[in-house]
Amino acid sequence: MRGTILYGPGDVRVEDRPDPVIKEPTDAVIRTVATCVCGSDLWPYRGIDQLAKPRPYGHEYVGIVEEVGERVTTLTPGQFVVGGFYASDGTCAHCRAGFQFSCVNSSPFDGCQSELIRIPQADGTLFATPTLPDEELIPSLLALSDVMSTGWHAAVSANVQSGATVVVVGDGAVGLCAVLAARELGAERIIAMSRHESRQRIATDFGATDIVETRGDEGVAAVMELTDGVGADAVCEAVGTGESMTQAVRVVRPGGMVGVVGVPHGVELPLRQMFFGNVGVKGGPASVAQYLPTLLDKVLSRQIEPGKVFDLELPLEQVAEAYAAMDERRAIKVLLRP
Amino acid sequence: MRGTILYGPGDVRVEDRPDPVIKEPTDAVIRTVATCVCGSDLWPYRGIDQLAKPRPYGHEYVGIVEEVGERVTTLTPGQFVVGGFYASDGTCAHCRAGFQFSCVNSSPFDGCQSELIRIPQADGTLFATPTLPDEELIPSLLALSDVMSTGWHAAVSANVQSGATVVVVGDGAVGLCAVLAARELGAERIIAMSRHESRQRIATDFGATDIVETRGDEGVAAVMELTDGVGADAVCEAVGTGESMTQAVRVVRPGGMVGVVGVPHGVELPLRQMFFGNVGVKGGPASVAQYLPTLLDKVLSRQIEPGKVFDLELPLEQVAEAYAAMDERRAIKVLLRP
Known part of the structure; x- marks a missing residue:
């Protein structure tokens, strides 16, 4: 063969x-x-x-x-x-x-x-x-x-509930599938972080209600503005770099969960920040x-x-x-x- | 005054x-x-x-x-x-x-x-x-x-469910209260990791069904033997050192949760090990x-x-x-x- x-x-x-x-x-x-x-x-x-x-x-x-x-x-x-x-x-x-x-x-x-x-x-x-x-x-x-099972796993690991506000970090195939999973699990608001127009189109088609194009401090500020300063109930992390993980932890509300499906590459979690915000992290292979x-x-x-x-x-x-x-x-x- | x-x-x-x-x-x-x-x-x-x-x-x-x-x-x-x-x-x-x-x-x-x-x-x-x-x-x-609210928070953060097998790492007042919390939340088996006889007595009084006196590799092996090689459904971590966090992550079963209430001091999580075991970590101030x-x-x-x-x-x-x-x-x- x-x-x-x-x-x-x-x-x-x-x-x-x-x-x-x-x-x-x-x-x-x-x-x-x-x-x-x-x-x-x-x-x-x-x-x-x-x-x-x-x-x-x-x-x-x-x-x-x-x-x-x-x-x-x-x-x-x-x-x-x-x-x-x-x-x-x-x-x-x-x-x-x-x-x-x-x-x-x-x-x-x-x-x-x-x-x-x-x-x-x-x-x-x-x-x-x-x-x-x-x-x-x-x-x-x-x-x-x-990819769809992995996006689903991100949303399940992030404990996405009906009516939730969800952020998806990563606009690759898995991130886009996480948007779709969040919609199917009943999320009310789905904020996709994406800088690519073609991917934004699919994200919107899959159920994203908002698109944030910025990253880092600006990206955090944009999500905070969209959520009245509260942050997201659940965040799906579908990249696996230190940058994307930090982005994810910074946009989740106190007590919220980050569902992680990007294989961690050189990631060090901001552990004290997570601790004092009661932010949880869970995930892995779907x-x-x-x-x-x-x-x-x-x-x-x-x-x-x-x-x-x-x-x-x-x-x-x-x-x-x-x-x-x-x-x-x-x-x-x-x-x-x- | x-x-x-x-x-x-x-x-x-x-x-x-x-x-x-x-x-x-x-x-x-x-x-x-x-x-x-x-x-x-x-x-x-x-x-x-x-x-x-x-x-x-x-x-x-x-x-x-x-x-x-x-x-x-x-x-x-x-x-x-x-x-x-x-x-x-x-x-x-x-x-x-x-x-x-x-x-x-x-x-x-x-x-x-x-x-x-x-x-x-x-x-x-x-x-x-x-x-x-x-x-x-x-x-x-x-x-x-x-301490009791914090022990309760550890058990809630670790998602202790009725019938669960729970490990508590740390035999200080908070760890002992986490044992009591796990019992009240319906845990069936509660394994307290403790080397001190007076604390073991309180742990048992609070509902611990098993005591593990060893730590590190030996401690992990002891928990694995008690759980038929599966690991605990939930682990309460009530110390906050790198050693205790690693201990906690190593005794939880794949897909299980570690509830963390010890303020992290110099901790680096074994992130790839957690990821490939789908182990979650959540917690903070109660x-x-x-x-x-x-x-x-x-x-x-x-x-x-x-x-x-x-x-x-x-x-x-x-x-x-x-x-x-x-x-x-x-x-x-x-x-x-x-």
Whole structure:
């Protein structure tokens, strides 16, 4: 099959690779219908995260079940499936508590930017749609594999309640999905911090009621003005830098929560400021399997269309251009078709 | 009147000071029935926090209303009152949201380790008992001024739910009160981390089901063994050092919350570890006015007896000995009588 290998900073290629096979009786192999590039793929692509050696890349996918191991009970070949960006068994204490990323049988994927993917713990990881979905739903279903589930996780971690005022820091695909999640969870006011017109349009389409273009002291002042000096009930942080985390902590009201889904890179929290404001921080890798039943319903019933975050579609063979377009911010998120 | 001045490390004295008077129409002046020394008073006493100049000290009290300003509507002279360790008006957006420490009209106290105390924002800060309480209830009522409310805040911030497994890090008065709070909030299993036999006894009396005497790697292993390798649903952190915070983060289960009430001193959170475990941290100065109605009921109905944390009682004149006894860990918490 053809599959993506990330060699190092700025060097990503599609190559011939061995077809994946069932290794464990709980595995499935799926034929990729669509995959994509994640903002987090850019950390090693930019050389900020170090790669020990070249490795297969990508962790988002939708596909058709090709083959299942003998202990897989919920899936059959030919079904269309969505799954999270890591494997989880769905039965251990952490899965049952809704934190599947910490599954005791978790295991990483081979690269998903490829024609075929081996999915471990298939029963806990993959969710089949009732029928083969319409072509136009593919981008939104693919978004559930990571970005929409992660945006949802940000809003859940930030304890977004009905009627709440929410700030979203970060206007990448995840930040935009957090706006959509906040709307679906009943937020009354959603302030998106974004400096890019094309992203502002999607944010507004997803439910943002206000846009703040400034950052730092000015950004804080703008949010405070919009909230009568109180601050936001909940803040979704979808970047992961020290700057964005500090921005998030400064715009939340006393006693509020910051939901964090940007992988922290060189972040030091302003801990005393948080303490004296009773500001909480919670988050991490999304509980995809926890949210998939709800989010699948919302996509299949056309209540939400998170696939709008894909503003460029390329053949898998052009993966290098896909990474470059996102790196250079020419695209928000690139969908790849094998 | 006689009142306490903290001069610097190891130097605390009772002196003649001017009687406090009503300065604002929202003030009250109370005659102290009992006051005490707080673990946080030891930071400057030990020279860890720097004092710019000598200042009146103490922030915990129960007393009798002596005089009220003309805009005070809920209190009359002669009433017995308990109040929190800071003033809050009870009406601003932050007070209404239950985070009174961030009250827009908050103001600090003059030292409460004295015969008379001026309390600003008396209507929002002080709560009167229906009648003059029995003498034997005084220590427990005094505990509501800070330590019991703070222990409650730790448990609330850690999101302790009915049936939960809770770890309490710190066996000072606040940690012990967090054990009691966890019990009252319905925790099924309460693991107190304590190396001191006298404190272990109170912890057990307050509802601890297990005691862990070890710390660091050994302490983590002990908690993990007690929780079948899962970790605690909620952890109350009542110390505020880097060591204790790390301990707290390491014993909570994935997706769990650490409720923090120890003022952070030189703490750097293990942020990536927290992130990949979806561990949340929340807390700060307690919402005393929020909890006082509930906690007053529990004390007056003799459902809880947080006053047991006072294991030494001295006349106010011996305040120096009170600080020394707590500094040298000869006492858990010292009650002072003017």
